[in-house]
Amino acid sequence: MTAKTPYSVRICFADDQIQPYYTLVQIPTFRTPECGAKYMTKKINIGLGVLALIFVAIQFVPVERTNPPITGEVNWANEETREIAKKACFDCHSHETIWPWYSYVAPLSFRIVHHVNHGREYLNFSDWSQPNEDFDEIKEVIDEGEMPLWDYLLMHSDAKLTPEETEALLSGLYETYKQDPPVER
Ligand code: HEC
Numbered sequence: 001m002t003a004k005t006p007y008s009v010r011i012c013f014a015d016d017q018i019q020p021y022y023t024l025v026q027i028p029t030f031r032t033p034e035c036g037a038k039y040m041t042k043k044i045n046i047g048l049g050v051l052a053l054i055f056v057a058i059q060f061v062p063v064e065r066t067n068p069p070i071t072g073e074v075n076w077a078n079e080e081t082r083e084i085a086k087k088a089c090f091d092c093h094s095h096e097t098i099w100p101w102y103s104y105v106a107p108l109s110f111r112i113v114h115h116v117n118h119g120r121e122y123l124n125f126s127d128w129s130q131p132n133e134d135f136d137e138i139k140e141v142i143d144e145g146e147m148p149l150w151d152y153l154l155m156h157s158d159a160k161l162t163p164e165e166t167e168a169l170l171s172g173l174y175e176t177y178k179q180d181p182p183v184e185r
Pocket of ligand 1: 114116137142
């Protein structure tokens with residue numbers, strides 16, 4: 001049963017002979033008008049079925065959405081700075097992450113959990129006893145538009161800071177840095 005030869009026409013009339021391998025990877029090179037549509041429908045159905053199975057299967061891959069206890073939050077220079085950081089940065093740089101419903105759906109969940117874990121390693125406002133030495137980079141990543149991450153902004157429009165909020169955040173963080181610098185590594 002090879003779909004590449006003219007004999008592949010046979011496949012059209014014997015659906016039970018179609019094997020997932022062929023139906024997924026091989027586009028028939030010879031089809032009669034009557035059976036071509038049928039063949040393609042079957043192919044797409046099986047393709048979708050396999051995708052659906054994979055989708056269901058990956059939901060069982062364990063991922064941990066954590067919010068560890070807040071052991072030592074940075075001593076903010078003022079409440080306004082904290083408020084702005086909270087809406088734009090806390091979901092990935094604190095232990096106060098708000099996990100949205102789609103963070104429970106794989107494969108999105110893999111990406112989100114990775115970002116939060118990774119983000120906390122670099123900079124964690126809830127744990128000021130860790131070095132947090134990337135504090136220095138804040139101005140740069142904001143000026144260059146790297147933070148908050150672009151895909152986060154798609155779902156969190158309020159995290160898209162206005163120029164005034166950005167300025168308030170940066171100057172507030174500067175004051176915060178002066179009064180409570182991160183510990184040395
Ligand atoms: C959606 C998650 C997310 C949000 C929201 C977010 N970050 Fe990040 N941040 C990360 C991740 C992940 C990293 C790790 C490095 C990378 O991927 O670039 C990171 C790294 C950083 C770094 C270190 C960069 C470096 O290259 O050393 C700084 C500084 C930073 N973020 C600041 C911020 C600030 C300030 C905000 C809020 C305005 C913010 N981030 C919002 C996920 C996020």
